[in-house]
Amino acid sequence: MTFDVLVEVRLRPGIAxxxxxxxxxxxxxxxxxxxxxxHVGKAIRFCIDATDxxxxxxxxxxxxxxxxxxxxxEDAVVTLFEGDATDDRSPGTxxxxxxxxxxxxxxxxxxxx
Amino acid sequence: MAARIGVVVFPxxxxxxxxxxxxxxxxxxxxxxxxxxxxxxxxxxVVLPGGFAHGDYLRPGAIARFSPVMRAVxxxxxxxxxxxxxxxxxxxxxxxxxxxGALQKNAGLKFLCTTVExxxxxxxxxxxGAASVGQRLRVPINHFEGxxxxxxxxxxxxxxDDRIVLRYVDNPNGSVDDIAGICNEGRNVVGLMPHPERACxxxxxxDDGAVLLRGFLAATGATVAAASTAAGSAL
Numbered sequence: 001m002t003f004d005v006l007v008e009v010r011l012r013p014g015i016a017x018x019x020x021x022x023x024x025x026x027x028x029x030x031x032x033x034x035x036x037x038x039h040v041g042k043a044i045r046f047c048i049d050a051t052d053x054x055x056x057x058x059x060x061x062x063x064x065x066x067x068x069x070x071x072x073x074e075d076a077v078v079t080l081f082e083g084d085a086t087d088d089r090s091p092g093t094x095x096x097x098x099x100x101x102x103x104x105x106x107x108x109x110x111x112x113x
Numbered sequence: 114m115a116a117r118i119g120v121v122v123f124p125x126x127x128x129x130x131x132x133x134x135x136x137x138x139x140x141x142x143x144x145x146x147x148x149x150x151x152x153x154x155x156x157x158x159v160v161l162p163g164g165f166a167h168g169d170y171l172r173p174g175a176i177a178r179f180s181p182v183m184r185a186v187x188x189x190x191x192x193x194x195x196x197x198x199x200x201x202x203x204x205x206x207x208x209x210x211x212x213x214g215a216l217q218k219n220a221g222l223k224f225l226c227t228t229v230e231x232x233x234x235x236x237x238x239x240x241x242g243a244a245s246v247g248q249r250l251r252v253p254i255n256h257f258e259g260x261x262x263x264x265x266x267x268x269x270x271x272x273x274d275d276r277i278v279l280r281y282v283d284n285p286n287g288s289v290d291d292i293a294g295i296c297n298e299g300r301n302v303v304g305l306m307p308h309p310e311r312a313c314x315x316x317x318x319x320d321d322g323a324v325l326l327r328g329f330l331a332a333t334g335a336t337v338a339a340a341s342t343a344a345g346s347a348l
Contacts, residue, residue, distance in 0.1 A: 011217075015262065016287065018222035067179075070172055070208065072215035073262060 003048050003056045004083040007068055007076050010041040015073045044068060047083060056080055116141040116333040119156035121186070121202075123148040123166035123177045128199065128310065132162045135310035139323060141330045148180035157333035158195040158239075159186055161202025163255065163308060173201060173216065173258050174208035183209055195239040195332045196302045200256055203294075203304030212297055212304045213271070214263030216256075220287025224257040228318065230282040231293050231307060238278045238296040240303040243328030250321035252307040254285060259306040261288040261295075271295055279305055301332075 011017050017039055024038040050056035057080055064076040120132045122145050129145055136143035146153060148166075153159060166177035177183070183205075190196045190211055198206040206212045219225055233241055233248040244250070263271070268289060271277050279294035286306075294305030309322030 016217055016220055016260065018218050018220065022222055067175065068171070070175065070215050072207075072264070073217050 001050060001052065001056075002083045003050060003053065004081045005046050005048055005056075005060055006079040006081075007044040007046075007060065007064060008041055008079075009044065009069050010039060010075050010077065012073055012075050041074075053080060053082070116157045116330040117155065118143040118158045118160055118330070118333070119146040119153050120144070120160045120162055121146045121148060121182055122162075123164070123180060123205075125166050125168050126162050126164035126201070128163035128201075128308065131308070132160045132199070132310045135313040135322070135326055136160075136330065138313055139327050139330055141333075146182060148177070148182050150182045151185060153182065153185045153189055156189075156194075158197070158329060159189060161186070161196070161198040161205050162310075163200030163202060166201055166205060169201075169258075172204075172208070174204035174206075177201075177205045178208040187211065190297070190299075190302050193299060193301050195329060197240060197329055198302075198304040199308055199310065200254075200259070200306055203306055204258065206302060206304045211302050212295060213267045214261055214295070216258045216306070217260045217262050218258050219256070219260050219285075225259070225285055226253075226255045227285070228253045228312075229285055229293075229307065231279045232282050233278070234280050235275045235278045235296075237275060238300045238303050239332035240294070240296070240305070240309075240325050240329050241278045242332055244324045248324075249282065250279075250309075250312075250324070251319040252309055252312045252322050252325075253319075254307050255311075256286070256306055259288070260286045261292045261306070263289065274298070276300075278303060279307070303329075 019040040020038045027035050048056050060078050069076045118136045118141055120129045120143055122129045133143040170176055186196060204216050207215050228251055231250045231252055233244045233246055236242055236244055236246055276296050277292055278296050280291040281293050284291045293307055294303060296303045309325040311317060312319040312322030314320055
């Protein structure tokens with residue numbers, strides 16, 4: 001079976017997040033009020049072949065502990081979804097996630113304009 | 114016979130020649146090691162230099178830790194061999210588990226490129242053996258992720274075992290307990306964010322780093338050339 005995996009790497013509580021705090025401080029200047037708790041992490045996407053969800057999760061947890069995170073400063077939240085093993089092996093869209101307008105805008109700016 | 118130091122080059126390292134020059138200036142011998150090497154036989158000490166190993170992708174040091182040479186470095190360290198990680202090399206050593214804790218982004222989110230004052234806290238390490246406790250040293254820093262952090266238990270252990278070897282006099286990056294450099298339990302593995310190899314000649318603004326690297330060369334157990342044991346100002 002093939003699973004799409006989303007690993008969200010987050011800074012652990014108490015670890016300084018200067019990017020998050022800088023973004024949060026900038027928001028009122030841009031007219032966005034009432035937004036708090038901004039944190040910046042990483043999203044890592046991949047596909048994994050495994051016999052079942054439990055073994056997939058076990059391998060991903062091991063991968064997170066040994067490589068994708070530094071447990072001294074980071075935590076990982078793993079989302080697994082049984083994928084449809086697309087030909088190009090790129091992960092599909094994990095249910096519950098949406099692609100925001102920002103992505104479209106960025107593509108337009110960086111494209112042939 | 115002069116101490117022979119191996120300076121590891123990862124893809125993205127950029128301070129390896131500074132380290133080689135400094136070792137030469139202090140009377141030692143130095144050769145570059147490639148990160149794909151699986152053996153470091155014939156070297157008396159190893160330096161992991163500054164830079165951006167593997168582009169700092171994922172985290173600084175996270176991928177360098179898996180370079181083939183690191184298995185040899187881990188074995189070398191386990192046998193008591195002197196290992197020095199400077200800046201990115203310090204980050205690699207923490208990722209490899211040879212030193213505790215981690216380096217997070219500087220408080221203030223600024224890349225820091227300046228000269229700072231360090232205080233020697235312990236002389237019981239392969240780096241600080243030629244210095245004296247309380248000695249002040251002016252040494253450059255050049256980093257974005259140099260804010261040392263660790264859990265309270267680790268910090269208590271580092272303090273209790275006299276394993277904090279260097280502290281910042283005026284903390285530039287938010288490091289816990291002003292830590293600029295630490296050593297392992299065996300005191301033969303040292304990591305620090307400042308660059309002593311860039312402060313080994315008065316022409317560079319400071320030669321205060323020489324006392325550290327001279328101590329490192331002496332710690333290799335080889336006889337450092339007599340000429341190099343003269344004061345740093347003679348370099």
